[in-house]
Amino acid sequence: MTIFKSLPNRKGTRSAKWDLVKNIFGSDDVQPMWIADMDIEIAEPIKDALIKRIEHGVFGYTITDNQLNLTIKNWLRKQHKWEIDPDWIIYSPGVLTTIHMTILSQTNPGDKILIQTPVYHPFHQIIKYHDRELVTNPLIFENGQYTIDFDDLEEKFKQGVKALLFCSPHNPVGRVWTKSELVKILELAKKYNVLIISDEIHADLIYQPYQHIPLNSLDTMMSNRIVSCYSPTKTFNLAGLQVSYAIVPCKKMREEIASALSNYGMGSLNTLGITALEAAYQHGDEWLSHLIKLLDHNRQIVKKAFANCTKIDVIEPEGTYLLWLDCRKMNLTQGELVKFMNEEAKVGLNNGLSFGEEGRGFMRLNLASPSSYIKVGVDKIIAALDRLS
Structure with a gap:
């Protein structure tokens, strides 16, 4: 997992995840953990193949x-x-x-x-x-x-x-x-x-x-x-x-x-x-093997962080790098829940209601980032919950 320790700087790259933060969440200081792509550099063999193709010069x-x-x-x-x-x-x-x-x-x-x-x-x-x-x-x-x-x-x-x-x-x-x-x-x-x-x-x-x-x-x-x-x-x-x-x-x-x-x-x-x-x-096999270990570690970080939380339950994924959070015990409307995550926790997640009426009271979190980044985001949510109570 050492190859995934650094967070790439994606700001200013026309990244939907990073460069739309203010548009989507209302403020530049919200930590994006939403859209389903990774804050992780691609495997070296893929990068090498792309560079070689680009150096050919004809497209x-x-x-x-x-x-x-x-x-x-x-x-x-x-x-x-x-x-x-x-x-x-x-x-x-x-x-x-x-x-x-x-x-x-x-x-x-x-x-x-x-x-x-x-x-x-x-x-x-x-x-x-x-x-x-x-x-x-x-x-x-x-x-x-x-x-x-x-x-x-x-x-x-x-x-x-x-x-x-x-x-x-x-x-x-x-x-x-x-x-x-x-x-x-x-x-x-x-x-x-x-x-x-x-x-x-x-x-x-x-x-x-x-x-x-x-x-x-x-x-x-x-x-x-x-x-x-x-x-x-x-x-x-x-x-x-x-x-x-x-x-x-x-x-x-x-x-x-x-x-x-x-x-x-x-x-x-x-x-x-x-x-x-x-x-x-x-x-890409070796890179993917490391990635799965990282994602598994990240889901355990989130699970452990919320283990003693009475307001949010983690639906532990069996696959994907997306994690479903059951926030219904917070007793907020969906609008209030989204506002809490955006303005109090300062973490940008996907609104559960966008996945259908059955997503009311839920939020989706993206696990595909370095572990330190995931921990910071989860800690922000926990701290905001502590302030709420």
Whole structure:
């Protein structure tokens, strides 16, 4: 973890996380711990590959090829024990882009699309933007653990849901779904002929003893009804390079999504994004191993800090570098809670309500920074709570 001790100075780099602090939180002295990128430098092999590519000096249209496909195939086999056909891969600038194009090409206006709330806020927006009907299957929260309400899910599927926008691992609650949970999802989707768009962008960020299982690795009978979305951007802190891919075994659906991407002018990728993806998947293993240790250490810092706190409960994540804080015992309105974090604690977190009504009383904290930075932020919250009482 020594390689992650220094906090990079990101101010003035057009960083959304740092340079929008005053706009988002109302003051320059708020410590940003919100948007899902890392305050951590990328792995040296990725940086070296990017420098070498830049030194080449020419940045014309860049293709994806079989060598890149095989790099992804090998990564998925090594990381997740999933054997794919390289021909199943399609590329896009981002996972959200793929979701947009899949909804456009595989559903119609007015179709019902289901999400499991509280969940990543763009899911809500994408469905409404494309004039689809938003259906929610709220997760069950009991004894500090989130689970899927399968009875409600089946009832919603019965009512004509066309697609499930699935988050695995789940953002923001940090669940890594078990094999039995995933199998049940697949059984119900098969029974009611529901398309599954599976956002698995956090798949590589898993804590022991949990294991991410690619949804489409479990049931070949459903493979033609699943779009699995991946990217190295969360794993290796490359969001600004805009590169992702999807695994789509169904040839017809793959061609339709690829056509939609092309029709909307998104058929080619950033040259440096392609370079970074290849370097990350070929040479990023050691860096990722260190990162997981750092994130695990950081989640333990937060858990320990709030262990004796009577106002905030930590929902310990099984995966992702995002941590869900249950602040309902503070007995504040959501507006008061946000104001408390911004103005009293001087820490900028994500508003839980943005993830759906089920996020009322919650806040999301980003763990992907040096441990000293995490400790400072958590200590600010604890100190503000002490003043409040």
